[in-house]
Amino acid sequence: MLIAExxxxxxxxxxxxxxxxxxxxxxxxxxxxxxxxxxxIRVLRVGGRLLVPRAPLDRLLNGExxxx
Numbered sequence: 001m002l003i004a005e006x007x008x009x010x011x012x013x014x015x016x017x018x019x020x021x022x023x024x025x026x027x028x029x030x031x032x033x034x035x036x037x038x039x040x041i042r043v044l045r046v047g048g049r050l051l052v053p054r055a056p057l058d059r060l061l062n063g064e065x066x067x068x
Contacts (some may be wrong), residue, residue, distance in 0.1 A: 011044065011051035020061060040066050 012020070017038055019026035032043040032050045039060060044051045056066045 017052040
């Protein structure tokens with residue numbers, strides 16, 4: 001089963017995305033704040049929260065193209 005097939009929220013927190021990507025939390029926050037993206041995936045700002053869309057990150061982790 002692909003990661004994206006699991007039910008649940010449509011986004012990951014920066015902390016969750018960093019863990020999945022194997023990068024540090026600080027590096028993930030820096031990338032999100034300075035470039036507006038992590039691993040080529042645009043980060044969403046909702047209020048004060050930074051969120052990573054689940055579907056493109058799951059595709060990246062499954063070895064697929066991030067663009068859909």
